[in-house]
Amino acid sequence: MNNYLITIIGPTAIGKTALSIQLAQYFGCAILSCDSRQFYKETTIGTAVPSKEELAAAKHHFIQNKSIFDTYSVGDFERDAIEKLDALFLENNVQIMVGGSGLYVNAVLNGFDDFPEIDESIRTQINKEFEEKGLDYLVTTLQKLDITYYNYIAENNSQTFKNPQRMKRFVEVCIGTEKPYSSFLKKKSNTRNFTPIIIGLEADREVMYNRIERRIDIMMNEGLLKEVETVFPHKNLNALQTVGYRELFDYLDKKTTLNFAVEEIKKNTRRFAKRQLTWFKRTENVMWFDYLEDRKKLIEYIETTTS
16 A cells, blocks of 8 residues: 555653654645644643644644544544545645544554443443442443453553443443444444554653653643533533543542642643553564664654655
8 A cells, every 4th residue: 555654652752743744844735634633622731732832833634623522432433533634645645643432542553342232221321330339330341241342451451441422332232232232343444545554652651751740730730620620510421521621620529639739730640541452462563662762763764664
């Protein structure tokens, strides 16, 4: 294939945005963001949306293009991203995708599994059960109906058990189809009109954690608390169930002090970065580079791969 999608992955605060802009300028192409936190126009500081200067330095897509009130799934993103890439490849056979959301990266590169439509009455009933019984209901129901996927979550990303939207989806598929959620995975064969070139950025753990803590200090100085206050009335929306917002919601609810909330953001972001690395290290055909690697070497690698 003559089309190439340079895909930049790695943990948060590692320098993916800066590298993507440098490469976009070199190759004269656009950037697709697949960071699911950056889709929403109401959140900017806490999701590390590229600055105005960065956005002006290269054409970006899927940055603050949705509202926190919108329902937007990984399947929706796959469809939209592939459609956008088809158009962009008509202009330039090299394009760039960047982001730390492993599920979204994988959806674009490999496709997302198809699931049957679920009757709305089942969704309503699950929501009612969740409101009455909480997350335990969702977790125990998934364990009972799909022990395979339950064990997969437990071994690979146990934080998913705390995500009510994801858990509701797993349970509704199990109940609505009378089949395990896991039985629908890896069934879809997807073709792509591009060859991926996957570049991973990494650093020593201490360096990575120091970069994370500095970024959060900068976010607080730039007004993260004020941003969180503006969305506080909508704190239960799925789009806001993320690091940097949950902790400050607790502070605004007078459950913690501000200093404690900030330290929790740092701790939870370090954990998030560790999970990102675990996910991405399982990704095949990644060429890993130190985050300070000479950009000329990265470009040489890309040009050798595309020649």
